[in-house]
Amino acid sequence: MKFVTSVLCLYLAGVYGTPYEKTELRMPGIQSPADDTYLCRAIPLDSAKEHFLVGFEPHASMHTAHHMLLYGCAEPGIPAELDQIWDCGEMSHSDQSEFRAAPTCASGPQIIYAWARDAPSLALPQDVGFKVGGDTNVKYLVLQVHYMHKTTQPDFSGITLESTDQKMAKTAATMxxxxxxxxxxxxxxxxxxxxxxxxxxxxxxxxxxxxxxxxxxxxxxxxxxxxxxxxxxxxxxxxxxxxxxxxxxxxxxxxxxxxxxxxxxxxxxxxxxxxxxxxxxxxxxxxxxxxxxxxxxxxxxxxxxxxxxxxxxxxxxxxxxxxxxxxxxxxxxxx
The missing domain is CATH 2.60.120.230 (Jelly Rolls)
Structure with missing residues (x-):
């Protein structure tokens, strides 16, 4: 355009045996250390085969999470194999945060999905999917949660992702x-x-x-x-x-x-x-x-x-x- 912590995977089978995968990407019971804290968590994707995201089910309350964003990244802010939560509030990093500070994506950021104010689930149209993994530039998914206030209870906000390795005729993107x-x-x-x-x-x-x-x-x-x-x-x-x-x-x-x-x-x-x-x-x-x-x-x-x-x-x-x-x-x- 030009300007003017656990991950749960469930495998489902459709009527004709088409495999669908449901993956939970959620916060692992963390607590926000201060107001306006942004925390991130990453999962690696299948590097051998492309997959298509076709549905998003949020698990969050607007009383805890101001918003959630799902990013596709070439590289996450910190190595995903560390399975760590990090402070990704680049413009609002708190000195009170116990979490390591890093950007949401180290390279190749693109927004896939966003949620706020108790929005419901989203299913994409038939034959439409976000292509990730494999030879694409989306090697990781990163969940970003913006906590408006300091929290005292463990939080498990996140998203259940529905995907398939069946090739979609139409590719989705978010502008x-x-x-x-x-x-x-x-x-x-x-x-x-x-x-x-x-x-x-x-x-x-x-x-x-x-x-x-x-x-x-x-x-x-x-x-x-x-x-x-x-x-x-x-x-x-x-x-x-x-x-x-x-x-x-x-x-x-x-x-x-x-x-x-x-x-x-x-x-x-x-x-x-x-x-x-x-x-x-x-x-x-x-x-x-x-x-x-x-x-x-x-x-x-x-x-x-x-x-x-x-x-x-x-x-x-x-x-x-x-x-x-x-x-x-x-x-x-x-x-």
Whole structure:
């Protein structure tokens, strides 16, 4: 894109004998040593054969885990064979943490799945899967859990992953549209980003997810195409109140296709009623503006870069900086 601790494996058999594997990737009864602690755990994948992730069942409560992210990594932050939990809060590492500090991924990070606010399970469409292991660049899966507060009870938050080694006709990927930025006291602000699809692909979006902290009012994602006369056409991919369960919801139009030259854009509408500046950051006192878009492609070639980032307000806006027009202001701001 261009910018404008144990693991439990269960083997299931379908009606016709197709093997499905369920793997639990969970925290091993740890306690968060401080507020806004990010902890990670890794598992290695089968290096001899590719597998396809087709379902995700979360095991967590929003009263304990602010959010969970599942990353695919070429290398985890610390060697997986150590089977250790590590502090992966690179922007919010606590001196009180007893855990070794390291990034989520040492190399090749890509977000596969995300959860927050008691979202339910997710099953991918038929014949669609995230390709991992084997000759792919995803050699490890890493679970990241953000604990909003210090905990005193053992925590086992995590995800049950459903996978198969049966080849899928369609490969899934998750794109993240994200901004930096900030807002002054007692103001309404738009956190926006937009990127051009610069690869010769046909992307079929099927699910979206939004994420902000407490100031978020509406988050929306859009396909934007420019006509010959320079007029922008906006098609809604998905929109949600980020205070609702932050699950992956079906896209607005299941037949929409993203192609080379199309623009993918997102907006988070925020309101700051506090007497302080609020900036994007890693802690609960900060904000975040994330729009996740799951899509599939025929075959196995997905975007080389699945991140779309902008510096956010006051440095970046759709109209003045991305040059977009006919912006659906009212539709983007309301849910």
């Amino acid at each position: 993240l549209l994200v901004t930096a930025g900030g807002m002054e006291p007692h103001t309404k602000e738009h956190f926006e980003t937009a990127c051009v699809v610069d690869e010769d692909l046909e992307m079929h979006p099927f699910a979206f997810r939004t994420h902000t902290h407490k100031h978020g009012k509406a988050v929306s994602g859009w396909k934007v195409t420019e006509s010959k006369d320079g007029t922008d056409k906006w098609e809604l991919l998905g929109k949600m109140d980020p205070m609702k369960p932050q699950m992956f919801y079906p896209v607005e139009d299941k037949d929409v296709v993203l192609r080379k030259g199309d623009i993918i854009a997102s907006r988070c509408t925020m309101e700051n009623e506090e007497d302080r500046d609020v900036v994007v950051g890693a802690t609960g006192k900060d904000e975040m503006c994330n729009f996740y878009l799951m899509y599939w492609v025929n075959g196995d070639r997905v975007l080389a870069d699945n991140t779309c980032f902008s510096p956010g307000p006051p440095q970046y806006y759709w109209g003045s900086d991305a040059g977009l027009n006919h912006i659906p202001e009212k539709q983007a701001d309301q849910v």
